[in-house]
Amino acid sequence: MKSLFFRTISVTFFLASFSGAALVDDHIHGGDSHLPRPVVVEYSDVESLASGNDDVRLWCESWRFAGEANNLGPWTTVPVECVSYVKTYMTGKRYAFDLEMVSREASRFARSIQMRTDGMDAWVFDIDETLLSNLPYYAEHKYGLEIFNHGLFDKWVEKAVAPPIESSLKLYEEILGYGFKVFLLTGRSEAHRSITVDNLNRAGFRDWERLILRSLDDRKKSATIYKSEKRDELVGEGYRLHGNSGDQWSDLVGSSTSNRSFKLPNSMYYIP
Known part of the structure; x- marks a missing residue:
């Protein structure tokens, strides 16, 4: 499954310090932040990410952990592939x-x-x-x-x-x-x-x-x-x-x- 996952999904990392990198805007209440910009992850085939895919779930768990540890820096929205994961977390026993x-x-x-x-x-x-x-x-x-x-x-x-x-x-x-x-x-x-x-x-x-x-x-x-x-x-x-x-x-x-x-x-x- 892991090899299929990485064949069907193209992941590109852009460091925020690179010229022309895609940067995440400040979130809801605006204002400049002293925190570093995050690494941006882009997926070329989002529709192929089934909510039941273990690799997707693990990636979203790592994304959530990085956010809670303040390692992401400013981010604007939940990654589209993690919406189901965030919903399950926020409405389930784990959050409680x-x-x-x-x-x-x-x-x-x-x-x-x-x-x-x-x-x-x-x-x-x-x-x-x-x-x-x-x-x-x-x-x-x-x-x-x-x-x-x-x-x-x-x-x-x-x-x-x-x-x-x-x-x-x-x-x-x-x-x-x-x-x-x-x-x-x-x-x-x-x-x-x-x-x-x-x-x-x-x-x-x-x-x-x-x-x-x-x-x-x-x-x-x-x-x-x-x-x-x-x-x-x-x-x-x-x-x-x-x-x-x-x-x-x-x-x-x-x-x-x-x-x-x-x-x-x-x-x-x-x-x-």
């Missing part, structure tokens, strides 16, 4: 188990913190694909195969019906119970504040210290820069950032990083 593993390790770390009595021990949570799931939206948009559409996604956000990620809700409640101040740091716009609050409350989230959204001044900043600046402000106020949970590397890297960061899986999109 991976989420549970992240939450369990985060809770274990939180329990180990020697809390002070000044109320300045803090934890930062992203919202989308960290606390709230947008899977119902992405199910209608081919699980990341389509180019992100701001207008359509905003209409989904404005419904305020995104369900909670259950393992994250459990972790969130534990973090509050341990005595941490919780900060919600999201790429959503300030215009969606009331809608976001409504959705969070419906999903069972409560008692956060502060909900931080993008202002007009933040609109053109990359997520990495925007979130770093907001964490800088929290540190400047005296907060000790022990933990940070997010589904994107741009939620976790940059300046004023927490003592430990916890990356939730997300194979549907990338935000620099």
Whole structure:
């Protein structure tokens, strides 16, 4: 099977540094990225890739692993040959188990913190694909195969019906119970504040210290820069950032990083 696979599929690698190489555009929220451009894989016979082909499945598993490890760099859409794989992953037990593993390790770390009595021990949570799931939206948009559409996604956000990620809700409640101040740091716009609050409350989230959204001044900043600046402000106020949970590397890297960061899986999109 392996020899047939490689006879029927022509794979060409273009390093991003080569002149004239095909480059992947920044993903949904735009902005320049400090991360290296990825290697681009082109297939000359995509239709020959049957979803049941073991080589395709293994390649897509490697693609997902590379994305979670931040080895791909910026990417725009899920590879067309991996859409079925991503759908199966995101809607199946593997995704649920991976989420549970992240939450369990985060809770274990939180329990180990020697809390002070000044109320300045803090934890930062992203919202989308960290606390709230947008899977119902992405199910209608081919699980990341389509180019992100701001207008359509905003209409989904404005419904305020995104369900909670259950393992994250459990972790969130534990973090509050341990005595941490919780900060919600999201790429959503300030215009969606009331809608976001409504959705969070419906999903069972409560008692956060502060909900931080993008202002007009933040609109053109990359997520990495925007979130770093907001964490800088929290540190400047005296907060000790022990933990940070997010589904994107741009939620976790940059300046004023927490003592430990916890990356939730997300194979549907990338935000620099």
